[in-house]
Amino acid sequence: MSTDQDRQFFDTFMLVLGILVAVAVAIYFLAQGMSARTQLAFIQEDPRVQARVDERIASMVRVAVAGEDNSHLPAPGPAPTAQAAAAAAPAAATADLTADQVYAAACAACHAAGVAGAPILGDQAAWSARIAQGMDTLATHAIDGYQGEAGYMPAKGGRSDLSDEQVRAAVQYMVEQAQ
Numbered sequence: 001m002s003t004d005q006d007r008q009f010f011d012t013f014m015l016v017l018g019i020l021v022a023v024a025v026a027i028y029f030l031a032q033g034m035s036a037r038t039q040l041a042f043i044q045e046d047p048r049v050q051a052r053v054d055e056r057i058a059s060m061v062r063v064a065v066a067g068e069d070n071s072h073l074p075a076p077g078p079a080p081t082a083q084a085a086a087a088a089a090p091a092a093a094t095a096d097l098t099a100d101q102v103y104a105a106a107c108a109a110c111h112a113a114g115v116a117g118a119p120i121l122g123d124q125a126a127w128s129a130r131i132a133q134g135m136d137t138l139a140t141h142a143i144d145g146y147q148g149e150a151g152y153m154p155a156k157g158g159r160s161d162l163s164d165e166q167v168r169a170a171v172q173y174m175v176e177q178a179q
Contacts, residue, residue: 099173102166106157111174117151119178127178138175139168 043049097105103121110118119126130138141148143164145155156162157170 097162097166099166099169102162102170103173106159106162106167107170107174110157116153117148118153121174122177124178127175131175131178135172135175139164139171142167142171 103111108121110116111121114120114126119130141153143156146153156167
């Protein structure tokens, strides 16, 4: 008798569990349907939401012609992000950097920790063989990039906005730290 009772309990338990799962699935789909007809419709019709969407997708380009009526131009959009502003004027931002500032901005990412085989700033043993090649070779490798046995040096440390003179000064700064 015990196996018959176990079988009956198991069947009943599975039936109840199946009904609960079916009810949960039905409630989920009912909630999805209600949401689509109420909340999503409200959001799509809300003028404040539409204004924010229009603001986000508005063109950031404005062309004004001197001497002409420019009143037809759309109102300016949101202020550009700091990253966009930095990309817009790279020459002005990097024009006044000193050698140690160039090192901090472009070189330290690899040369502070020895990433990709980069000699660590101030490590005389790592720099001695490189210094022996001469300043012109070091500067050329830093400006144009270099793939060596020990690692990889991206052109201008990945900062194409830096001038050759700034990169050369940063290389001189790093060499001085290793002597």
